[in-house]
Amino acid sequence: MEYALLKDIVYIFGLSIIILIIFHRIQVPFIVGYLLTGILVGPYGLALIEGVSEVEVLAEIGIVLLLFTIGVEFSFKNLLQIKRSVLIGGPLQVIFTTVVGFTIALSLDMPIGESIFIGFLLSLSSTVIVLKLLQERAEVDTPQGQTALGILIFQDILIVPMMLLTPLLAENPSLLMESPYTIVAKGIGIVIFAIILAKWIVPRILYYVVRTQSRELFILSIITICFSVAWISHSVGLSLALGAFLAGLVVSESGYSHHTLDNVLPLRDVFTSFFFISIGMLLDIKYFFEQPTLIILLVLGILIIKTIATGFASLLIGFPLRIAILVGLALSQVGEFSFILAKTGLMYGFLSGDYFQLFLSISVLSMVASPFVITFSPHLAGYLMKLPLPQRFKFVTNPVKKRKKFHSINDHLVIIGYGFNGRNLAQAAKMSGIPYSIIEMNPEIVREADEKNEPIYYGDAVHESILKSLNIEGARIAVVAISDPATTRRIISTVRKISPNIHIIVRSRYIRELNQLFELGANEVIPEEFETSVEIFTRVLTKYLIPRDEIEAFISEVRSHCYEILRSPLNISATYSDLDRHVHGINISTFRIHQNSPINGKTLVQIDLRKQYGVSVVAIQRDSKILPNPDADMVIQANDVLYVIGSSENIIIATHKFASLNESDENP
Numbered sequence: 326m327e328y329a330l331l332k333d334i335v336y337i338f339g340l341s342i343i344i345l346i347i348f349h350r351i352q353v354p355f356i357v358g359y360l361l362t363g364i365l366v367g368p369y370g371l372a373l374i375e376g377v378s379e380v381e382v383l384a385e386i387g388i389v390l391l392l393f394t395i396g397v398e399f400s401f402k403n404l405l406q407i408k409r410s411v412l413i414g415g416p417l418q419v420i421f422t423t424v425v426g427f428t429i430a431l432s433l434d435m436p437i438g439e440s441i442f443i444g445f446l447l448s449l450s451s452t453v454i455v456l457k458l459l460q461e462r463a464e465v466d467t468p469q470g471q472t473a474l475g476i477l478i479f480q481d482i483l484i485v486p487m488m489l490l491t492p493l494l495a496e497n498p499s500l501l502m503e504s505p506y507t508i509v510a511k512g513i514g515i516v517i518f519a520i521i522l523a524k525w526i527v528p529r530i531l532y533y534v535v536r537t538q539s540r541e542l543f544i545l546s547i548i549t550i551c552f553s554v555a556w557i558s559h560s561v562g563l564s565l566a567l568g569a570f571l572a573g574l575v576v577s578e579s580g581y582s583h584h585t586l587d588n589v590l591p592l593r594d595v596f597t598s599f600f601f602i603s604i605g606m607l608l609d610i611k612y613f614f615e616q617p618t619l620i621i622l623l624v625l626g627i628l629i630i631k632t633i634a635t636g637f638a639s640l641l642i643g644f645p646l647r648i649a650i651l652v653g654l655a656l657s658q659v660g661e662f663s664f665i666l667a668k669t670g671l672m673y674g675f676l677s678g679d680y681f682q683l684f685l686s687i688s689v690l691s692m693v694a695s696p697f698v699i700t701f702s703p704h705l706a707g708y709l710m711k712l713p714l715p716q717r718f719k720f721v722t723n724p725v726k727k728r729k730k731f732h733s734i735n736d737h738l739v740i741i742g743y744g745f746n747g748r749n750l751a752q753a754a755k756m757s758g759i760p761y762s763i764i765e766m767n768p769e770i771v772r773e774a775d776e777k778n779e780p781i782y783y784g785d786a787v788h789e790s791i792l793k794s795l796n797i798e799g800a801r802i803a804v805v806a807i808s809d810p811a812t813t814r815r816i817i818s819t820v821r822k823i824s825p826n827i828h829i830i831v832r833s834r835y836i837r838e839l840n841q842l843f844e845l846g847a848n849e850v851i852p853e854e855f856e857t858s859v860e861i862f863t864r865v866l867t868k869y870l871i872p873r874d875e876i877e878a879f880i881s882e883v884r885s886h887c888y889e890i891l892r893s894p895l896n897i898s899a900t901y902s903d904l905d906r907h908v909h910g911i912n913i914s915t916f917r918i919h920q921n922s923p924i925n926g927k928t929l930v931q932i933d934l935r936k937q938y939g940v941s942v943v944a945i946q947r948d949s950k951i952l953p954n955p956d957a958d959m960v961i962q963a964n965d966v967l968y969v970i971g972s973s974e975n976i977i978i979a980t981h982k983f984a985s986l987n988e989s990d991e992n993p
Contacts, residue, residue, distance in 0.1 A: 330376045336366055337374070337602055352461075354454045356661060357693050359598050363605020370610065377606065384603035387596035388665055389569040393551045394593050395481050396573015397582050407475040409642050409769050414472060415479020417638035418656070422448035425630050438494035442675050445487050446667060446684065447627060449660040450635075452477045454692060458699050459655070463834050466744070467809035468767055469651040472639055476656060484662045488564050488669050495673040511561050519554065519571040523578040531581050544588045550576060551589075566665060604664050608689060612682040620683070624690045628698065631657040643768030645785045647706045654702040658695045659688040703811045710788075734760050735799035741786045741816060742807035743770055743779075746832055750804060751779065762795045787815045789823060798824045805831045805847075810838060814845055821846030859883060912973045913943070920963040930957040938979040940971030 341362045348358040366373040374380060423444030430440035455473055456465070464470040489512055527550060534546045551572045558568025576585050613620055636653030640646065667684060670676050676684055738754055738761040740747050747763065754761040763781040765771050774781040784791035786805075797803065803820050805813055813831060820829055831847045833839065842850045859880060866876050918925055924932045935941050945952045945959065946966035952959070961967070969979065 330379045333366075333374045333376050333380065337362060337380070337599075340365060341598065341602070352696055354451075354457060354692065354696060356451070356453055356601055357689070359601035360605035360608070360689050360692070363602035364608050364610055365605075366602070367606030367608070369606075369608065374606065380599060380606070381603050383596060383599040385565060385600075387593070387598070387600035389551065389555050389565050390589065390593040391597050391600070392485075392566045392569035393555075393573040393576075394586060394589060396570040396575075397577045397585050397589070399482070399574060399577055407471050407478075410472045410475020411479050414638050414642045415476045415483075417641055418476050418635045419448045419480065419483060421634035421638060422631055425634060439675050442491060442494055442666075442670055445491075446663045446670075447631065447659065449480050449484065449663045449666070450477060450631070450656040451658050451660040451692060451695065452481055453661055454658065454695050455655055455699075458696060462699070463808065463810055465808075467807070467812070468644060468648050469655065469809070471767075472642075472644060472648065472652045473655045476635065476638070476652070480660065481662065484666065485567050485570050487666055488566055491666065491669050491675075492673055494675075508562065511563055512567075515558050515561065515563060515568065515571065518557070519575050522550075522554070523575040527575050528579040531576075531579050535581065535584075540588070543584070547576065547585050547589060548592075564669065566669075600664075601661070604685065605689075607681075608685045609682050612679070613686045620686045620690065623683070624687050624694065627659065627687060627691060628657040628694065645766060647710055647785055647787070648766065650706040650709060651702050654698050654705065657698060658691040663688060707815075734762075734796065736801045737761055737796070737799070739764065739792075739795055739797055739800045739803045741803065741805045743767075743774060743781060744806060744808070746806040747804075750806065764791060764795065787812060787819055789819055792820060792823055797827065800824065800827055802828045802830060805829065807832075808834070810834070814841065817842060817845040817847050855883075912976045913968060913970050914976050914979075915946075916967045916969065916979075918961055918963055918965045918967065922963070924961055925963050926960060928958050928960050929955060932961070934969065934979070938971070939975035940969040940979050942967050943970050944968040 341359065344358045344362055345355055348355065364370050368374075368377065423441070426444035426447035427440045430443040431437070435443065455477060459465045459470045459473065465474065489508070492508060530550075531543075531546065534543055551569060554572035554575065555565045555568035558571070559565045576582060632650070632653035634653070635656045636646075636649040639649035639652045644652070663684075667676060667681070671681065738750075738759055740750055740754075740761055740763045743751070743763050743765040747765070751761060751763060761780065763774070763779060764784055764786045765774070765781055766783065766785050768783065771781055771783040782791070782795055784794070786792060797820060803824075805816050805820075807813055807816075810833075813833070817829060817831060820827060828849075829847045830849045830851065831842050833842060833850050833852045836852045836855055839850050839852060863876055863880065866879075929942055942955060943953070945955050945961075945968070947962065947964075969976070971979070
């Protein structure tokens with residue numbers, strides 16, 4: 326039929342919308358929705374799709390765009406921020422999982438090459454699912470979130486060499502069109518070609534394209550670069566995915582990566598949906614119902630194996646057992662790149678027949694299980710930490726070479742979490758002479774802070790022994806400044822249990838957490854989303870010259886009512902309804918008087934600013950003191966800062982005059 330593909334696309338998208346809305350309600354990842362759509366419309370389901378081969382072509386475009394955006398997002402700067410997780414944790418996780426998968430496959434009498442390939446498939450986890458769940462749970466910036474992200478980045482990068490190695494693992498030489506040496510040589514050649522493009526060609530092309538300020542031309546240029554490099558890679562016998570990834574790297578080095586992502590991501594999302602739908606079309610649901618027990622047992626086995634392997638890798642890079650368990654469970658599923666690798670393996674005789682159906686069934690079920698596994702992971706980690714395990718195994722060896730002994734200080738400040746807020750608080754405490762100690766469980770951060778002689782202690786603050794080692798009972802204040810909501814709640818409970826009288830201040834990201842944190846024992850909760858709005862409206866009202874005491878009164882009422890005023894704007898108290906008063910056209914500015922300024926040493930009445938410039942001096946800053954409402958006989962001195970008020974036009978004139986005076990003083 327002439328419009329068969331159009332009809333197929335309507336079926337696919339129409340059914341996808343219905344399924345994704347349902348899955349959004351029950352909080353199941355969209356990838357699973359796409360897979361289910363493919364199952365329903367495919368030949369093993371309702372057989373609604375006629376142009377299966379055309380859908381697979383659209384899926385190939387999705388793979389190309391997916392690898393292209395990964396290449397664009399690749400950044401050595403970002404890698405360095407979580408370098409320990411990427412460069413050590415990632416390789417360890419892949420090696421451990423691959424070795425286990427290889428061993429199991431080999432024990433089932435599979436060939437060596439296919440056994441290694443099975444290990445590759447099992448080692449990859451789902452970046453899309455894990456990141457989405459971590460973002461929804463506000464755990465991206467937590468230790469487990471950052472560690473999982475680092476390992477996922479390494480996996481995403483490793484998919485390219487894995488795809489290059491797959492042909493070399495084939496046991497049947499007839500499947501290889503060329504010798505392994507030729508394949509490697511071509512791979513090196515395409516990399517050199519990409520370097521030449523990145524250094525001398527693409528930046529110049531994109532520069533001239535951007536100068537046109539045409540969005541359509543920019544998108545067309547980016548897509549052409551992406552598909553051209555992918556096509557060249559494919560034409561020399563390498564994969565489309567490798568070419569697409571290299572094309573992304575080329576664009577990322579051009580300086581236009583952010584603009585590229587903004588324009589390409591919508592296209593990527595649309596075509597990537599075709600890829601997952603095409604995978605679902607390959608899944609024979611009858612195969613699952615023929616042996617559900619075996620498949621479910623294999624899924625559980627893979628979840629356990631990957632959890633242990635990933636958790637062990639996390640332990641080796643210095644994280645405590647609880648974090649290792651959380652990371653292991655988060656990355657326990659089979660990933661979307663395993664599907665891409667599996668399709669490459671099919672070309673070389675891997676996963677033939679029932680093995681491919683078995684792989685698809687296991688992968689889809691592991692993805693479906695991910696949201697429930699990650700949700701349950703804190704409870705499982707807490708349960709395992711209660712087991713009578715050795716303390717050394719629970720907390721890991723201290724990453725600091727020579728641990729300082731904390732004295733039994735009292736009335737001190739305990740800072741839990743040494744991120745951005747923790748660092749600022751520690752600096753303020755040091756400048757103010759307040760004794761403090763810090764708890765942090767990122768070993769890299771602990772080592773760096775220890776080298777700067779910070780009183781930092783490595784450990785997980787959910788444990789009483791860690792808190793007691795810092796004499797939490799004798800502390801005056803404990804500040805919880807971490808990004809993990811679940812861990813924050815456990816820390817508050819533990820601190821309050823040990824020290825009933827300590828004042829607990831908690832940093833929270835969302836207002837919805839306020840009541841629960843107060844119930845657990847927090848004395849003060851600082852929600853970031855509303856404190857930002859408080860700072861913004863404070864500055865706005867200040868610019869409108871609302872009296873400072875009225876602004877402070879309004880801020881006090883906002884905080885005393887737990888931000889309820891901002892959450893329900895219609896209920897603002899009438900007491901503060903006069904805050905909308907303002908004066909148009911009035912501005913306040915400052916001028917510093919230089920040593921050789923003509924007005925230095927003169928009184929205000931002598932220079933008569935009101936008459937000459939139409940502005941009035943309302944205050945003078947002299948050294949560190951503010952002298953408000955100065956009288957006419959006050960003598961202006963060098964380095965004084967004059968606060969003047971007047972119309973915007975007169976302020977501009979006065980500013981220009983004072984600037985010219987000061988410049989003439991400095992440049993006679």
